[in-house]
Amino acid sequence: MGVSRIPLIAGNWKMNLDHLQAIATVQKLGWTLQEGRHSYGADGAEVAVFPPFTDLRSVQTLVSADRLDIRYGAQDLSAHDSGAYTGEVSGAFLKALECRYVIVGHSERRQYHGETDEVCAQKVAAALRHRLVPVLCVGETAEDLETHGAAAVPVSQLRAVLETLQGEPELVVAYEPVWAIGSGQAATSEQAQAVAGALRAVIRELLGDGVAEATRILYGGSVKSTNIAGFMREPDIDGALVGGASLDATEFAAIARFQKHVGV
């Protein structure tokens, strides 16, 4: 965890929890985080959830009515702003629901929806146009790991997107080894740090020191309350993108309170 970066604990719900379940889950998350604050605090960590599109309006209403200290975003967005794109959701609509973040290029989108680096770059550009912070996911498959080693594929995926950007964009990068997602087999914190360090070096090379220091790099893949502390001790890991374990408000809140386990 870098000293100057605010940690981000992000919950990717994937295709789980309808809008009623979302309300119950976010309510419980809000209470649990507030309770914890008195005794040990989730202080310092930003908590964000990424529900399905159909939940976002309900989450917005709840977060604003109860003034919850929880951010939210979508799991995807269209590369286009408006027009004849049946089934697509514009970044403008997400911004109108006060989303702060949007995930781009999750490995499930790359794998099942054919999203290439080029599409990811267009989506990152769309997010930035609408003042959403893209959470760009990169990661290698088990096969890539064997053929190319750990950092090669994520580095090339990141490079392909960053080469299209200019200035000092705010973005978050999530390193998610495909073999670790949903497998119960997380990367070791040393493995994750090695790749996160390589990713930060690419950010530095292409966008400069300021962006490299400000950009949060998350680890994702089988993160739980029992392994989060190890990741957060690493200098280039600034948070986590959590799938399965984010569906349970108690477990997710325990992850967000990693500082209790890290002792920082």
Ligand code: PGA
């Ligand atoms: P997992 O998923 O935590 O269930 O492994 C992570 C993700 O896909 O973002």
